[in-house]
Amino acid sequence: MATQITNYQCPSCTGPLHYAGDSGNLECEFCGSAYSVEEIEAIYSAKDQAAAEAKTEADEAISGGESWDSSGLNEWGEEANGMKSYNCPSCGAELICDETTAATTCPYCGNPNIVPGQFSGALKPDFVIPFNLDKDAAVAALKKHYKGKFFLPKVFASQNQIKKIQGVYVPFWLYDGSAEGSVAYKASRSKTYVQGDYEITEVDHFVVDREGSISFEKVPVDASSKMPDDYMDSVEPFDYEGLKAFSNAYLAGYLADKYDVTIEESQERADKRCAQTLKDSLRNTVMGYSTVSEISSNIQLQRGKVHYALLPVWLLNTKWQNKDYLFAINGQTGKTVGDLPVDKGKYWGMFAGLSVGLTIISALLINLFA
Numbered sequence: 001m002a003t004q005i006t007n008y009q010c011p012s013c014t015g016p017l018h019y020a021g022d023s024g025n026l027e028c029e030f031c032g033s034a035y036s037v038e039e040i041e042a043i044y045s046a047k048d049q050a051a052a053e054a055k056t057e058a059d060e061a062i063s064g065g066e067s068w069d070s071s072g073l074n075e076w077g078e079e080a081n082g083m084k085s086y087n088c089p090s091c092g093a094e095l096i097c098d099e100t101t102a103a104t105t106c107p108y109c110g111n112p113n114i115v116p117g118q119f120s121g122a123l124k125p126d127f128v129i130p131f132n133l134d135k136d137a138a139v140a141a142l143k144k145h146y147k148g149k150f151f152l153p154k155v156f157a158s159q160n161q162i163k164k165i166q167g168v169y170v171p172f173w174l175y176d177g178s179a180e181g182s183v184a185y186k187a188s189r190s191k192t193y194v195q196g197d198y199e200i201t202e203v204d205h206f207v208v209d210r211e212g213s214i215s216f217e218k219v220p221v222d223a224s225s226k227m228p229d230d231y232m233d234s235v236e237p238f239d240y241e242g243l244k245a246f247s248n249a250y251l252a253g254y255l256a257d258k259y260d261v262t263i264e265e266s267q268e269r270a271d272k273r274c275a276q277t278l279k280d281s282l283r284n285t286v287m288g289y290s291t292v293s294e295i296s297s298n299i300q301l302q303r304g305k306v307h308y309a310l311l312p313v314w315l316l317n318t319k320w321q322n323k324d325y326l327f328a329i330n331g332q333t334g335k336t337v338g339d340l341p342v343d344k345g346k347y348w349g350m351f352a353g354l355s356v357g358l359t360i361i362s363a364l365l366i367n368l369f370a
Contacts, residue, residue: 010035068177068270069303072126073306077124082099083099087115091111094258095114101255126308129311130250131331145336145340166255168312172222174220175304177305183210185292186206186292188206190290203290210283214278218240224259231326238311239333279297311332313328326338
């Protein structure tokens with residue numbers, strides 16, 4: 001008889017939830033949040049429905065032949081004996097490293113208590129891009145990101161806080177293949193001239209069709225559920241000239257996130273990125289118009305090989321007023337992304353100072369002209 005087991009995660013901190021008989025709620029032992037059974041069922045039902053709708057939309061927009069080819073991926077061999085793993089009980093991250101590397105905190109959630117474990121299973125990466133920036137260079141990039149942000153809380157700029165930055169190899173699936181198809185656009189071209197007492201604007205409207213094909217190699221999709229997709233999109237691109245055949249030696253001193261999003265689960269995002277590669281190329285040929293907008297598209301994919309790679313990212317997770325802030329730095333190029341909070345005390349202090357200053361100036365002007 002088949003059995004389905006569902007593990008629920010806390011909506012607040014993504015820690016595991018357990019049922020507490022005394023309260024009748026699902027409770028999180030890490031952040032203390034509690035939810036009724038009805039609340040959790042509603043949350044997960046909404047997630048499932050959204051995922052199903054997104055998949056339907058993707059299937060309607062992009063078509064393809066066979067599934068992505070993962071036959072070239074390799075299992076770990078004897079090299080696994082020189083590896084160890086750490087598990088974060090707060091966010092669920094599973095991190096691996098060589099046996100000489102010590103891990104103290106989770107780079108994703110900042111939890112200081114991550115538990116050593118025995119490394120096992122999973123696929124061995126095909127490629128790695130080694131860290132080009134050392135920790136000092138990463139700290140410099142982060143300080144540059146902070147520079148000039150007057151309303152940034154002091155805790156973010158403090159040296160002790162910045163020293164918590166950690167180098168992590170983030171898992172990526174790299175997709176090879178090709179795409180062909182067509183895109184239709186509506187476009188306009190306008191000109192304005194004066195005739196007598198009137199200013200006249202003439203607008204000509206066009207329908208523009210483009211079709212073509214393109215081959216692509218190693219289109220990246222991150223394979224970690226802990227890393228926000230928009231962060232990874234933002235720290236790209238990585239320079240593939242730095243791509244090396246994987247070796248454990250590159251992990252010395254760094255952590256590596258173990259992939260937890262499969263090739264199949266990444267297919268929707270991969271298809272969209274590959275199709276977008278063709279659409280961007282076609283859009284770049286539509287020139288000489290005042291406005292251009294897409295009407296429709298029909299893209300067919302030829303799905304090819306999938307490669308597994310580890311790409312370098314420096315991470316800093318910190319908290320401000322009970323909210324988590326994650327910063328990511330491309331470990332090859334130094335490109336930095338992350339949302340910055342506003343110190344409301346500084347903000348309203350400056351506003352109050354300006355108000356007092358304006359009041360004083362007004363009073364002086366009144367006395368001057370009285």
